[in-house]
Structure formats: structure tokens, C-alpha cells
Amino acid sequence: MALGSATPPYELRFDAGRICLDLLATTHPAERLGTVPALRAWIGGCGLVPGGTALDHADASWLVAFRELRGHVGQLVRSVHTLDVPSYERALGRVNEAARVATPAPCAVRGADGALVREFAGPPVCAALLALVARDTVELLTDPVARAAVRECEGDNCPLVYLDTSRGRRRRWCSSEVCGNRERVARHRRRAALARA
Numbered sequence: 001m002a003l004g005s006a007t008p009p010y011e012l013r014f015d016a017g018r019i020c021l022d023l024l025a026t027t028h029p030a031e032r033l034g035t036v037p038a039l040r041a042w043i044g045g046c047g048l049v050p051g052g053t054a055l056d057h058a059d060a061s062w063l064v065a066f067r068e069l070r071g072h073v074g075q076l077v078r079s080v081h082t083l084d085v086p087s088y089e090r091a092l093g094r095v096n097e098a099a100r101v102a103t104p105a106p107c108a109v110r111g112a113d114g115a116l117v118r119e120f121a122g123p124p125v126c127a128a129l130l131a132l133v134a135r136d137t138v139e140l141l142t143d144p145v146a147r148a149a150v151r152e153c154e155g156d157n158c159p160l161v162y163l164d165t166s167r168g169r170r171r172r173w174c175s176s177e178v179c180g181n182r183e184r185v186a187r188h189r190r191r192a193a194l195a196r197a
Contacts (some may be wrong), residue, residue, distance in 0.1 A: 016174075017163025019139040021150075022046045023070050024077065025160050025174075033070075039063050048129055050106075050118045062126045069098060069130050073137050077161055093191060098134035101127045155179025 016022045026032040033039050039062055040055040049055070067097050072091040079088050099123060104124040111117040140163075151164045152172040160174035173179035 008097055016161065017149075017165060018136055018140055018141060019048060020073050020133050020159050021077070021163060023066070023133055024069065024074050024162055027074075028158065028160055033063060033067060036063055038062060039066055039159075043129060048132055049104075049124060050120065053120060054123060058126070065126055066133075069133060070094070073133070074161075076137065076141060078152070086182055095134045095137050098127070098130045099138050101131040101134075103131045103135070104128045153179050153183060 016025055023046075033042060036058055040058050043049055043055060043058075044051070044053065072094045075088060075091040076095060079085070105121040106118050107121050108116045109119045140150070148161065149164045149169065151162055151171060153160045153162070154172045155174065156179075158174060158179050162174050164171045166174075166183070173183065
């Protein structure tokens with residue numbers, strides 16, 4: 001893979017604990033997959049491909065496919081109590097269909113410093129990368145322990161979903177620094193207002 005054509009870095013808003021949940025996080029606070037370069041950066045930034053993987057061949061069809069898969073994953077992850085709804089079944093069928101595609105073949109090659117690094121045997125195609133995300137979704141949905149650790153952020157107007165791996169499984173927010181801090185400030189203001197009344 002040509003290292004010179006790698007995509008620019010992508011800063012995840014937070015690490016949701018699974019690649020499929022990181023994909024869901026690309027909708028908040030605004031659409032983060034609005035362009036093909038943004039998608040390329042996300043693919044590299046979330047670790048879907050090894051560092052330095054060229055994605056110059058990604059085009060607008062990839063953007064459509066990743067957004068479509070994101071919608072299906074969101075419906076499956078958030079619809080715990082609506083398992084018999086036809087739209088849930090359609091989403092499940094689409095994720096299973098995407099998961100059946102062969103994933104990119106990894107290989108070990110010598111890096112510039114002589115150490116072995118992971119690389120794909122050839123340029124990854126869209127369907128193969130979607131398969132990685134879909135398989136991650138299937139693993140999450142079928143693992144009772146992981147599924148039980150999925151949480152939705154308790155922050156006001158925050159739709160983010162994450163895997164709660166905290167001690168005691170008491171994590172309440174996607175980010176203590178963002179949503180958690182907002183909640184603490186709001187709580188402080190309510191107490192201060194009550195004290196003045």
C-alpha cells in the first residue's frame with residue numbers, strides 16, 4: 001500500500017468500544033460522514049484498516065453504503081424491545097447480508113524500521129470493509145455479555161451509544177468531559193437556584 005496516499009487523521013468524538021458503535025457516533029453532534037474524504041478519514045481513524053492504507057479509490061457510493069449500514073446498525077442496537085417489527089427484521093437481514101462478504105485479507109510485512117506490521121493484501125473494497133463493521137455488529141448482538149453492556153448516553157439530547165466497560169458498569173455518559181460535565185453544571189445551577197429561592 002502506498003503510504004503517501006493515506007487519508008488524513010480523523011479524531012473520533014469518543015471511543016464507543018466497538019467499531020459498529022463508533023460508526024453510529026458519526027451522526028452526532030452533526031453529520032460527520034458528509035464527504036468522501038471524511039469517510040476515508042473515519043475508516044482509517046477508527047482502525048478499520050491498518051495505518052497507511054490507501055483509500056483513494058473510495059467514492060460517493062461508499063458514502064451511501066456506509067450511511068445505509070449505519071442506519072441498520074442503529075436500528076438493531078437501539079431496538080431492544082421491538083424485535084418483531086418488520087423494519088427491525090429488514091435491518092437484521094441487511095446486516096447479515098453485509099456480514100457474509102469476504103473481509104480484506106491481512107498480511108504481515110516489514111515496516112520501515114524492520115518490525116512486522118499489518119497490511120491488507122490488496123486495496124480494500126467497500127463491501128469488504130462493510131463486512132467488517134457488519135460482523136462486529138453481529139458479534140455485539142449475539143454476545144449476551146457485550147449486549148448487556150450497551151448503554152445510551154444519559155446526557156440531554158445525546159443519542160450516542162457505547163459499550164460500558166467501567167468498573168461496576170455504572171457509566172452514565174458517552175463522555176464525562178462533555179455530557180457528564182454538562183449534567184454536573186446543570187445540577188449545580190439547579191441547586192444554586194433552589195438556594196436563592
